[in-house]
Structures are given as C-alpha cells and as structure tokens.
Amino acid sequence: xxxxxxxxxxxxxxxxxxxxxxxxxxxxxxxxxxxxxxxxxxxxxxxxxxxxxxxxxxxxxxxxxxxxxxxxxxxxxxxxxxxxxxxxxxxxxxxxxxxxxxxxxxxxxxxxxxxxxxxxxxxxxxxxxxxxxxxxxxxxxxxxxxxxxxxxxxxxxxxxxxxxxxxxxxxxxxxxxxxxxxxxxxxxxxxxxxxxxxxxxxxxxxxxxxxxxxxxxxxxxxxxxxxxxxxxxxxxxxxxxxxxxxxxxxxxxxxxxxxxxxxxxxxxxxxxxxxxxxxxxxxxxxxxxxxxxxxxxxxxxxxxxxxxxxxxxxxxxxxxxxxxxxxxxxxxxxxxxx
Amino acid sequence: xxxxxxxxxxxxxxxxxxxxxxxxxxxxxxxxxxxxxxxxxxxxxxxxxxxxxxxxxxxxxxxxxxxxxxxxxxxxxxxxxxxxxxxxxxxxxxxxxxxxxxxxxxxxxxxxxxxxxxxxxxxxxxxxxxxxxxxxxxxxxxxxxxxxxxxxxxxxxxxxxxxxxxxxxxxxxxxxxxxxxxxxxxxxxxxxxxxxxxxxxxxxxxxxxxxxxxxxxxxxxxxxxxxxxxxxxxxxxxxxxxxxxxxxxxxxxxxxxxxxxxxxxxxxxxxxxxxxxxxxxxxxxx
Numbered sequence: 039x040x041x042x043x044x045x046x047x048x049x050x051x052x053x054x055x056x057x058x059x060x061x062x063x064x065x066x067x068x069x070x071x072x073x074x075x076x077x078x079x080x081x082x083x084x085x086x087x088x089x090x091x092x093x094x095x096x097x098x099x100x101x102x103x104x105x106x107x108x109x110x111x112x113x114x115x116x117x118x119x120x121x122x123x124x125x126x127x128x129x130x131x132x133x134x135x136x137x138x139x140x141x142x143x144x145x146x147x148x149x150x151x152x153x154x155x156x157x158x159x160x161x162x163x164x165x166x167x168x169x170x171x172x173x174x175x176x177x178x179x180x181x182x183x184x185x186x187x188x189x190x191x192x193x194x195x196x197x198x199x200x201x202x203x204x205x206x207x208x209x210x211x212x213x214x215x216x217x218x219x220x221x222x223x224x225x226x227x228x229x230x231x232x233x234x235x236x237x238x239x240x241x242x243x244x245x246x247x248x249x250x251x252x253x254x255x256x257x258x259x260x261x262x263x264x265x266x267x268x269x270x271x272x273x274x275x276x277x278x279x280x281x282x283x284x285x286x287x288x289x290x291x292x293x294x295x296x297x298x299x300x301x302x303x304x305x306x307x308x309x310x311x312x313x314x315x316x317x318x319x320x321x322x323x324x325x326x327x328x329x330x331x332x333x334x335x336x337x338x339x340x341x342x343x344x345x346x347x348x349x350x351x352x353x354x355x356x357x358x359x360x361x362x363x364x365x366x367x368x369x370x371x372x373x374x375x376x
Numbered sequence: 377x378x379x380x381x382x383x384x385x386x387x388x389x390x391x392x393x394x395x396x397x398x399x400x401x402x403x404x405x406x407x408x409x410x411x412x413x414x415x416x417x418x419x420x421x422x423x424x425x426x427x428x429x430x431x432x433x434x435x436x437x438x439x440x441x442x443x444x445x446x447x448x449x450x451x452x453x454x455x456x457x458x459x460x461x462x463x464x465x466x467x468x469x470x471x472x473x474x475x476x477x478x479x480x481x482x483x484x485x486x487x488x489x490x491x492x493x494x495x496x497x498x499x500x501x502x503x504x505x506x507x508x509x510x511x512x513x514x515x516x517x518x519x520x521x522x523x524x525x526x527x528x529x530x531x532x533x534x535x536x537x538x539x540x541x542x543x544x545x546x547x548x549x550x551x552x553x554x555x556x557x558x559x560x561x562x563x564x565x566x567x568x569x570x571x572x573x574x575x576x577x578x579x580x581x582x583x584x585x586x587x588x589x590x591x592x593x594x595x596x597x598x599x600x601x602x603x604x605x606x607x608x609x610x611x612x613x614x615x616x617x618x619x620x621x622x623x624x625x626x627x628x629x630x631x632x633x634x635x636x637x638x639x640x641x642x643x644x645x646x647x648x649x650x651x652x653x654x655x656x657x658x659x660x661x662x
Binding site: 092098100145148149152153155156157159160161163164167168170171285286289292293296297300326328329331332333334335336339340343 | 406412414459462463466468469471472473475476477478479480482483484486487593597600601604608633635636638639642643645646649650653
C-alpha cells in the first residue's frame with residue numbers, strides 16, 4: 039500500500055470514529071471521554087492556528103492566546119452583557135479576534151524570527167494585564183460565567199449546547215470546516231506562496247511575492263482560527279477568563295503543534311490529542327502531570343525534530359518509497375501572487 | 377507623596393539590579409547559543425528555592441552564596457550538554473525544549489517544595505535613615521551584592537581567558553573555532569554561567585520576594601524586556617535597561633497600580649521593538 043492510500047484509510051477510520059463517538063465511547067469507556075474528545079477538537083483548532091503561522095509561513099507566534107482570549111471574551115461578554123443571541127455572540131467573538139489579529143499583525147509581521155516571537159508575547163501580555171485589570175468587564179482571573187442561549191429554535195423545539203450530543207456534533211462540524219478550510223488554503227496558490235516565504239523570504243520577494251501582505255494574511259487567518267477555538271471553548275465551558283490569555287496557553291499551542299508535526303495538516307491534531315489525553319489519564323492518578331508533558335516535549339524535539347507526523351512520514355516513505363517531502367517542497371508549483 | 381515616590385523608586389532600582397543579573401544570563405545565552413531560553417525565569421526560581429532549602433537545613437543564610445551558584449552552574453552545564461546541544465541550531469525547537477524544561481523545573485519544585493509560597497527573613501534586619509524615609513538595610517545590602525556580582529561578571533568577561541573566548545565565540549563562531557577555541561565547551565560553560573547568575577539573583581532576591589514555584593513566570597517577561605530594550609546580545613545595554621525599566625515601573629507605581637505600570641513598560645517595549653529593534657543603546661555601547 040502506498041502512503042496516500044494508508045493515510046486515506048486512516049482518515050476515513052478517524053472520521054467514522056469521530057462521528058460515532060457519542061455512541062461508542064460511553065459504551066467503551068465512560069461518558070466523560072466524549073467531552074474530553076470535544077475539548078481535544080477545540081484545542082486542535084488552536085494548535086492549527088500556531089501551525090499555520092509556524093509550519094507554513096515560518097513565523098513562530100507565542101501570542102496566539104491573545105486571539106483565543108478575544109474569541110472567548112467576545113462570546114462571554116456578548117452573551118453576559120450585550121445579551122446577544124448564540125450566533126451573533128459567536129460571530130462577535132470570532133470577529134473581535136480577527137480584527138485584533140489585523141491590528142496587531144500590521145505591526146507584528148514587520149518583524150521576523152526572534153523579534154516576531156517576542157513581540158507576539160508582548161502584545162498578548164499587554165492585553166492579558168488589561169483583562170486582569172478591567173475586572174468589571176472581564177471578571178479578571180476569576181472570569182465570567184454565563185448561561186447558554188439556544189442555537190436554533192423551530193417553534194417550540196430548541197437545540198441548545200446543553201444537550202451533550204448536540205454540543206459534540208456542533209464542535210465536530212466547526213472542527214471539520216476549519217480543517218477543510220486549512221486543507222484548501224494549503225493546496226491553493228496562496229498556500230504555495232506561504233511555503234515559499236517559509237523557505238526563503240528574500241527569494242520569495244524577488245520572484246514578486248508581496249511578503250509583508252502574505253505574512254499579514256496568514257497572521258489574520260491564524261487569528262481567525264484561534265478566535266474560533268476560543269469562542270468554542272467559551273461555549274463549551276460557559277465561561278471566559280483572563281487566565282486563558284496568558285503566554286502559557288500560547289506555549290501549550292506551540293508545543294502541541296511542533297510535537298505533532300509543524301507544516302502538516304494533521305500534526306497539530308496529533309500533538310493536541312497526545313497531550314490532552316496524557317493530561318486526562320494521568321491527572322486523575324497523579325497531580326504532577328506537567329512533568330510528563332515537559333519530558334515528552336523535550337524528547338520529541340530531540341528524537342523527532344519534525345514531529346510525530348514527520349516521523350510517521352519518514353517511516354512510511356521508507357516502506358512505500360514515496361517522496362515524503364512533497365508538501366514540504368517549495369519548488370513544486372509556485373505560480374503567481376494570489 | 378514624595379516619600380512613597382522615593383520608596384518605590386528605590387525598590388525599583390534595587391529590583392532592577394537583581395533583574396540585571398538574571399537578564400545578563402538570558403542575554404549571554406541568547407548571544408552565544410542563539411536560543412531563546414523560556415526556562416530562564418525558572419532558573420531564578422530554583423535559586424530562591426535552593427536558598428530556602430539551605431536555610432531550612434542549616435539554619436544559616438550565608439552558605440547559600442557558596443552552594444547555590446555552584447549547583448546552578450552544574451545544572452546549567454548538564455542541561456546544555458544533555459538537551460540543548462543535541463538540538464543545536466534549531467531555534468524554534470529550542471524554544472519548545474526550554475518550555476518543556478520550564479514545566480519540569482516548576483513541577484519538580486512543586487513536588488518537593490510544595491505549592492504554598494513561603495517567605496524568608498532577611499539575614500540582616502533593621503532599617504536605616506535614608507533622606508526622609510526608613511529603609512531596609514537588607515535591600516541596600518542586596519543592591520551592593522548585585523553591583524559586586526555585575527562588576528565581577530564584566531571583569532571576568534573582559535580580563536580572563538575564558539571570558540575572552542566567550543566574547544570571541546559570540547563575535548564570530550567560525551573564526552573562533554578555527555583559532556582553536558573549544559566552542560562546545562564554551563557553550564556549556566556559558567549556559568552554566570547563565571544559570572548561576574540567575575540563581576545568584578534568586579539568593580539575593582529570596583528575602584525580598586516570596587519563594588514560590590511560579591516565581592519565575594512573572595519575572596521572565598521582564599527579563600526579556602530588559603534584553604530587548606538593551607539590545608539583543610548587548611550586555612551593558614541589557615544591564616542598563618533592566619535598571620532603568622525597574623526604576624521606571626517603580627516611579628509609575630507610585631502614581632497608579634503595579635498592573636498599569638507593567639502595561640506601560642510593555643508598551644514601551646513594543647515601541648522599542650518596532651522603532652529600534654537593535655535596542656535603545658545601539659551606537660552608545662559596543
């Protein structure tokens with residue numbers, strides 16, 4: 039079997055499992071794991087936003103928690119104080135995150151490399167401290183709790199996220215849409231242009247790509263993804279808190295994306311799944327689960343620098359003799375400026 | 377009003393001297409090894425915790441000044457040899473590795489030391505009349521210690537063989553290696569010194585702040601600010617920036633609260649990053 043065939047089978051298997059989760063998992067294990075899987079799906083979108091910047095454009099952002107927080111607070115404040123409906127609160131959260139990404143991005147993408155990593159931390163810290171300070175609006179570190187409005191209502195029947203199964207499928211749908219969108223982007227000429235910048239920004243500029251505009255585009259898209267995950271997490275927890283804007287949350291996203299495999303579509307999902315799974319399994323028995331997370335992060339970086347998905351590709355290409363670096367080859371098809 | 381201003385400005389100045397020690401470690405690690413060490417705040421925290429353990433075991437504060445920097449140096453050297461060197465020049469990976477390291481250090485301290493913050497009594501107690509206020513003697517002593525350590529470090533860098541090697545490797549790694557300087561050993565040594573400096577800062581600061589496994593988390597952004605505003609790899613600039621920043625925050629704090637002061641210095645830092653990414657002191661110092 040060739041690598042694409044094996045991967046297609048895996049993808050179909052994963053899809054089937056995810057669709058059947060609300061019925062299989064309570065039988066196999068415990069109902070609790072359904073919500074763990076829902077949480078993994080949400081955080082995977084967050085890790086994907088780090089990956090879009092680092093894996094495809096070569097910008098390491100340590101500040102994605104800022105946009106996660108904006109998505110979260112957009113929903114929280116939208117429902118709690120502006121009394122918006124479900125969909126307008128959702129749009130409000132994601133919109134706030136995207137606009138914020140545009141504003142900070144205009145400044146941040148002028149810098150690269152170390153400077154970019156540091157300015158993203160700085161921006162997220164500024165808003166973290168502001169959120170801690172503006173207690174009346176944000177609730178500070180304690181956060182705000184709110185109750186959920188219904189998602190759809192037809193006459194008397196209402197669908198609300200308080201129904202566990204409905205909530206799961208809602209999250210799964212958004213997750214699938216986000217990753218389909220990522221898939222489309224990475225296959226498009228825009229995605230190719232991103233890769234060209236990652237490999238060599240000077241050369242990309244010389245062949246006529248507008249490096250600044252492309253980096254900004256990627257930054258806004260990543261902010262949009264982080265905003266979606268933040269908004270979903272707010273709905274999921276019925277809660278928004280400043281502590282989710284701290285740089286440790288961004289750091290988690292970076293670790294998940296790189297351990298899973300930066301520059302691959304499903305790397306962030308693998309990394310997020312691994313770490314959240316470990317956290318949930320270990321934390322019930324042993325409170326020091328961060329120790330394992332730290333050791334795992336170091337081991338993966340030392341032994342499999344291209345991440346778990348990178349390791350998998352290398353392993354399979356040895357068997358199937360397929361070129362594992364098709365997606366990573368920037369020379370493939372670089373047409374014109376998008 | 378004048379009294380609070382003076383008190384907070386003095387506190388800021390002394391805190392800035394301690395931060396300068398820690399930020400210097402961050403800066404030499406960055407300058408020589410080209411990695412962003414996210415665990416550096418935790419090196420400081422390890423210093424405070426080791427001090428607490430030594431005080432707890434012997435009842436004395438002073439032995440900490442001998443043991444803690446040595447333990448810090450050894451830990452740093454081991455970390456560089458065991459974790460950083462195998463990844464070598466992949467800067468993004470080194471951020472992940474040091475992030476993992478930071479989790480390990482914090483969790484290890486939480487397991488052994490516990491999650492409750494503790495206080496250490498200053499080994500020298502009493503106050504002294506300074507202008508119009510009564511000021512802690514220990515804080516003045518801490519300032520003197522920090523200045524001594526900073527001076528010693530710069531003298532070491534300028535006048536010893538290893539110090540010269542460190543500057544040479546930072547300046548031009550390839551040429552330095554060609555001239556027969558053992559660059560790998562210098563990297564290990566640099567990381568050890570960086571850890572030792574942060575741990576030394578930890579001892580000095582332990583009686584002033586609380587000993588807590590999260591003690592490094594708040595400190596790290598501040599150290600980064602000093603390194604950036606001083607100019608990446610510019611050691612004198614880093615030290616000066618740390619002192620100025622803490623003084624600046626101290627003065628702002630006397631008008632408003634610490635969070636606003638922190639936001640102001642963060643905004644200042646973004647402005648420096650955008651307008652003068654080489655640091656404020658480019659051209660003034662080498």
